[in-house]
Amino acid sequence: MADQKEMREVYVETLMSLVEEGKDIIVLEADLMRATGTTAFAKKYPERAINVGVAEADLVGVASGLSAGGKIPFAATFGCFASRRAYDQFFLSANYAHLNVKLVGTDPGVTAAYNGGTHMPFEDLTLMRVIPNLTIAEPPDAASLAAVTRIAAETDGCFYLRLQRKAAPQIYPDDETFELGRAKVLRRGKDVTLVALGTVMVNEALKAAASLAEEGIEATVIDAIWLAPLDEATILANSPSGRIVTCENHRVTGALGSAVAELIAEKAPGMRLARIGVAANLFGEVGTLEWLAERFELTAPHIAEAARKLMW
Amino acid sequence: MSSMNREEIAALERKAREIRGLTIEEIGYLGVGHIGGSLSIVDILVLLYHKHMKIDPTNPTWAERDMLVLSKGHAGPALYATLADKGYFPLDWLLTLNRGGTKLPSHCDRTKTPGIDMTTGSLGQGLSAAAGLALARAIDKKPGFIYCIIGDGESNEGQVWETAMFASHKRLSNLIAFADWNGMQIDGLTKDVMDMEDIVAKWRAFGWHAQMVDGHDFAAMDAAIEEAKRRAAPGIEKPTIIILRTIKGKGAPFCEGQVTNHNMNFCIAQVKEALVALDVPAHITPELLRAQ
Numbered sequence: 208m209a210d211q212k213e214m215r216e217v218y219v220e221t222l223m224s225l226v227e228e229g230k231d232i233i234v235l236e237a238d239l240m241r242a243t244g245t246t247a248f249a250k251k252y253p254e255r256a257i258n259v260g261v262a263e264a265d266l267v268g269v270a271s272g273l274s275a276g277g278k279i280p281f282a283a284t285f286g287c288f289a290s291r292r293a294y295d296q297f298f299l300s301a302n303y304a305h306l307n308v309k310l311v312g313t314d315p316g317v318t319a320a321y322n323g324g325t326h327m328p329f330e331d332l333t334l335m336r337v338i339p340n341l342t343i344a345e346p347p348d349a350a351s352l353a354a355v356t357r358i359a360a361e362t363d364g365c366f367y368l369r370l371q372r373k374a375a376p377q378i379y380p381d382d383e384t385f386e387l388g389r390a391k392v393l394r395r396g397k398d399v400t401l402v403a404l405g406t407v408m409v410n411e412a413l414k415a416a417a418s419l420a421e422e423g424i425e426a427t428v429i430d431a432i433w434l435a436p437l438d439e440a441t442i443l444a445n446s447p448s449g450r451i452v453t454c455e456n457h458r459v460t461g462a463l464g465s466a467v468a469e470l471i472a473e474k475a476p477g478m479r480l481a482r483i484g485v486a487a488n489l490f491g492e493v494g495t496l497e498w499l500a501e502r503f504e505l506t507a508p509h510i511a512e513a514a515r516k517l518m519w
Numbered sequence: 520m521s522s523m524n525r526e527e528i529a530a531l532e533r534k535a536r537e538i539r540g541l542t543i544e545e546i547g548y549l550g551v552g553h554i555g556g557s558l559s560i561v562d563i564l565v566l567l568y569h570k571h572m573k574i575d576p577t578n579p580t581w582a583e584r585d586m587l588v589l590s591k592g593h594a595g596p597a598l599y600a601t602l603a604d605k606g607y608f609p610l611d612w613l614l615t616l617n618r619g620g621t622k623l624p625s626h627c628d629r630t631k632t633p634g635i636d637m638t639t640g641s642l643g644q645g646l647s648a649a650a651g652l653a654l655a656r657a658i659d660k661k662p663g664f665i666y667c668i669i670g671d672g673e674s675n676e677g678q679v680w681e682t683a684m685f686a687s688h689k690r691l692s693n694l695i696a697f698a699d700w701n702g703m704q705i706d707g708l709t710k711d712v713m714d715m716e717d718i719v720a721k722w723r724a725f726g727w728h729a730q731m732v733d734g735h736d737f738a739a740m741d742a743a744i745e746e747a748k749r750r751a752a753p754g755i756e757k758p759t760i761i762i763l764r765t766i767k768g769k770g771a772p773f774c775e776g777q778v779t780n781h782n783m784n785f786c787i788a789q790v791k792e793a794l795v796a797l798d799v800p801a802h803i804t805p806e807l808l809r810a811q
Contacts, residue, residue: 233658254658259681259685260681260685260688262678262684264643264644264677264678265647265650265681265682265685267647268646268647268648268650268651268678268682269647269648269651269654269682270651271637271644271647271651272637272647272648272650272652272653272654272655273651273652273654274651275629275648275652275655276651276652276654276655277655278655280651296644296678299638299640299641299644300637300641300644300647303638304628304629304637304638305630
């Protein structure tokens, strides 16, 4: 996808546009400015780009103080550190304090690739999902990322955004409109519904739907975009088959699969569910994204197989 | 040098005795609470709210106000007594401390209490937030000071030292911090639990202006704050921390200087005994109690 813009460039360009429009945005980094690509932002707006050094607790603490001082902070670091390392700061200083902190966790799941298990967030969404009123999004492509970043800047309250840094295949036209908490139906089919989250899984789900179609199985594909608030209405209304496969680049415990399981148990108890995601007993590992997707059974064939099993 | 004369100092000392009495009543009518670390910071709170801070109790969210982040959030009761006395909210709110539905929770909460500038309670976090507040002012080139009080036990937290580096690196001299050095933490004397060694040298090594003064001596504290304010030039000058040598439980005869006073039970008889010792009248009257 050499012709596609990198996702981090989209993130940074969107933030720069927002500043130009008068939004009081401050970008914060913990010595990963070059990784997130916010060096471009820092060059243009040096007074609005803050590097706290390798200090994630302080990253989120300072962001919280900036928010209490009226700024709109976007703080980014690898997703593993944004969640595991700065969790109490994000929970208390930002969320419990009802502030307006946007926390960005980069390199979701297997996209951490060569950084390996230490850096591979398979639990960030689970940790974030239990924080009251926190909005959580994982936009899959450039257009949705730009829109979600803009929504985060324009909506008062804390957000956690999962950001793949590298380029992603285009799913939406540039002028597609997005709303907070609204999922997108990418394909409609009567036999099974694939609910996917994030770049890796939305694309694998679309591939799985194409291969299932060749076998005569018609799949609906939903891009959840928002883990919280989850678009329950769109998911239920577009699951006429009563069969759902959730697809997440994350451990299956506690995030998208769990959220849909809760939804089904409480509001649609007749439906059947299969969860594609990293098994509950596994930590991350090193490898290429492709090797890791295979290792953790996140690929289109794994999704298609789960869908077929639900058909039996 | 403090610019205060003897009458001004005497007035602050009188006010501090009143606030100590009020804090003891506030916790005493509940029967349990963080009395020790509340009483050790009363003098600095009185000095800030009655002399140094630019505030408007009728407009607690005034954008240009000076702010205080009480990072040792468990000392909330002392700050609540100070704020109630300043008129941020009615005195009888103090009787609701920690009761279900209260606006005065054990640890400071900016969403609940008028005059509370930042939510705190998980130790180590408040100084980061104070640095963020100071940074926001510095970016906007707006005047005013952000004050922050941390504890000595709290200084065990790594995040304190992350912020120590950050605030110095960013030259946030509009941030004036205090460390309540009462020498005690929950499990004992700080020198036994986690000896912080030469704390002034530590802060200086992190790039701050640091000095230790008697935290119950208004003239000494005032002189240190005046010096920090005079020096302030955000973006150019280093931040200041004033280490306050204090006595945990100061002013409460039933617990002053006792290592067990971090969070303790005490009764109305002990409250009355303390008020006599402080030579202050009871603020919480039978009428106020009946109205509850």
